[in-house]
Amino acid sequence: xxxxxxxxxxxxxxxxxxxxxxxxxxxxxxxxxxxxxxxxxxxxxxxxxxxxxxxxxxxxxxxxxxxxxxxxxxxxxxxxxxxxxxxxxxxxxxxxxxxxxxxxxxxxxxxxxxxxxxxxxxxxxxxxxxxxxxxxxxxxxxxxxxxxxxxxxxxxxxxxxxxxxxxxxxxxxxxxxxxxxxxxxxxxxxxxxxxxxxxxxxxxxxxxxxxxxxxxxxxxxxxxxxxxxxxxxxxxxxxxxxxxxxxxxxxxxxxxxxxxxxxxxxxxxxxxxxxxxxxxxxxxxxxxxxxxxxxxxxxxxxxxxxxxxxxxxxxxxxxxxxxxxxxxxxxxxxxxxxxxxxxxxxxxxxxxxxxxxxxxxxxxxxxxxxxxxxxxxxxxxxxxxxxxxxxxxxxxxx
Numbered sequence: 001x002x003x004x005x006x007x008x009x010x011x012x013x014x015x016x017x018x019x020x021x022x023x024x025x026x027x028x029x030x031x032x033x034x035x036x037x038x039x040x041x042x043x044x045x046x047x048x049x050x051x052x053x054x055x056x057x058x059x060x061x062x063x064x065x066x067x068x069x070x071x072x073x074x075x076x077x078x079x080x081x082x083x084x085x086x087x088x089x090x091x092x093x094x095x096x097x098x099x100x101x102x103x104x105x106x107x108x109x110x111x112x113x114x115x116x117x118x119x120x121x122x123x124x125x126x127x128x129x130x131x132x133x134x135x136x137x138x139x140x141x142x143x144x145x146x147x148x149x150x151x152x153x154x155x156x157x158x159x160x161x162x163x164x165x166x167x168x169x170x171x172x173x174x175x176x177x178x179x180x181x182x183x184x185x186x187x188x189x190x191x192x193x194x195x196x197x198x199x200x201x202x203x204x205x206x207x208x209x210x211x212x213x214x215x216x217x218x219x220x221x222x223x224x225x226x227x228x229x230x231x232x233x234x235x236x237x238x239x240x241x242x243x244x245x246x247x248x249x250x251x252x253x254x255x256x257x258x259x260x261x262x263x264x265x266x267x268x269x270x271x272x273x274x275x276x277x278x279x280x281x282x283x284x285x286x287x288x289x290x291x292x293x294x295x296x297x298x299x300x301x302x303x304x305x306x307x308x309x310x311x312x313x314x315x316x317x318x319x320x321x322x323x324x325x326x327x328x329x330x331x332x333x334x335x336x337x338x339x340x341x342x343x344x345x346x347x348x349x350x351x352x353x354x355x356x357x358x359x360x361x362x363x364x365x366x367x368x369x370x371x372x373x374x375x376x377x378x379x380x381x382x383x384x385x386x387x388x389x390x391x392x393x394x395x396x397x398x
Contacts, residue, residue, distance in 0.1 A: 042067070043086040052084035056109035059086050075108040082110055099131040115149040124150050133347065136318070139385055300367055300387070300396040306358070308395040309367055313354045315386040316370070317347045323377055324350065330373045331357050367396060 037049035050063035053072035058081060060073040075081060079090035093106035096114035106112035116122050116131035134147035137155035145154040302308035319327060328338050337356060341349045358365045367390060374383035390396045 040084075045070075050086075052086055053081075055081055055083050055085070056107070057081065058090050059088060078106070080106055080108055080111055097131075119147070121147055121149055121152050139381075298398055300390065300398065302367070302396055303394060306365070308390075309358065309365060310355075311393070311395050312367055312386065312390045313351050314347075315389045316350050316354065318385070319350065319374075319379075319382060321346065323379060326377060327373055327379075328353050328357070330376060331369070332360065333357060 037044050042049040042051050045062045047066075048063060048068075049066045050059075051067070051069040053059050053070070057072040057074050059070055061071040063070040075090035078093050080093055081087060081090050090108075091111075094112045094114065096102050096112070099117055099120055100114040101117050102112060103115050104110075104113035116128075119134050120131035121134055122128035122131045132152070135153045135155065137143050137153065140157060141155040142158050143153055144156050145151065147153040304311075325335075325338055329335070333353060333356060338353065341352045344352060354370075361369075367386075371383045371387060374380070374386075391398070
């Protein structure tokens with residue numbers, strides 16, 4: 001029995017004692033594993049909560065204790081960080097594209113700012129992969145809002161002065177209406193008085209003194225109904241003739257005065273003697289007189305030579321796509337050269353073909369040749385617009 005008790009005591013003394021070591025492993029405790037960092041101020045690095053580095057710097061080495069700040073290094077030139085961060089390196093600065101211009105330089109704490117160059121725009125709510133060319137208002141339009149780097153031009157159609165009725169025309173029409181109304185009133189009053197006078201004169205005279213309404217018909221026909229009907233018809237005809245003569249007398253002076261006022265408003269009188277020689281047909285030039293197209297399109301003189309010509313290339317971007325192939329064929333460019341530029345945008349295609357044409361023609365290239373080609377294609381309005389733009393911009397002079 002005592003041997004069993006000795007064995008139990010030996011077993012109890014062999015058991016290890018509790019030393020307080022954590023069952024989660026050496027160096028780790030439950031509070032260390034469940035720790036949470038302050039959001040927006042600290043970040044988790046292993047079992048530690050390190051403070052963020054400020055904007056314009058990055059984390060070169062992490063902290064060694066919770067709540068501390070590691071080693072923060074300032075960003076190199078050409079890089080930046082805009083917010084407090086835990087980045088291991090700074091971000092590269094944005095580089096503006098060729099169709100953009102730099103608005104604000106890149107700093108350590110802020111990226112560079114770019115915007116579209118003048119004459120181009122890009123909507124801020126769209127992916128700005130390329131800046132679009134601003135719309136130019138047509139000759140019969142005006143700009144309501146100018147183009148900016150983020151909005152396109154807004155145009156509205158305007159009414160030309162030629163379409164609006166002039167004051168002289170309105171005055172002429174008003175005078176004609178007034179004269180016509182007065183003439184109608186006078187005719188009505190005259191007809192009314194004439195009828196009253198006629199009825200009074202016939203009622204006061206005896207039957208023997210009324211020869212105007214009596215006609216010498218044979219006795220056997222005078223009492224017949226046909227004779228009476230014929231007599232009434234003759235009376236009506238005579239009355240209508242008398243009314244017409246009176247109307248002409250009453251309205252003659254008023255109509256002539258109205259026509260004279262209208263004639264003075266609309267323009268000078270025609271020459272008294274017209275030339276017996278008829279004018280030549282339209283489109284044919286008479287001897288000693290230049291063609292009408294040459295009168296309207298005098299030879300333009302470039303201010304800076306070929307540089308002035310190339311500066312006007314952008315004015316040809318408004319050329320209709322239905323005519324541009326025929327236009328360049330008329331300038332002597334073959335179809336292979338024209339089709340070789342089909343992959344480019346329409347504006348770039350126009351510039352490329354015009355440059356090829358200048359290289360081909362050399363000194364013979366000029367704006368007059370291009371305008372003449374447009375006139376031959378019946379594109380007079382486009383030719384006039386390009387001519388006016390070249391003169392207004394100062395690239396050419398008359």
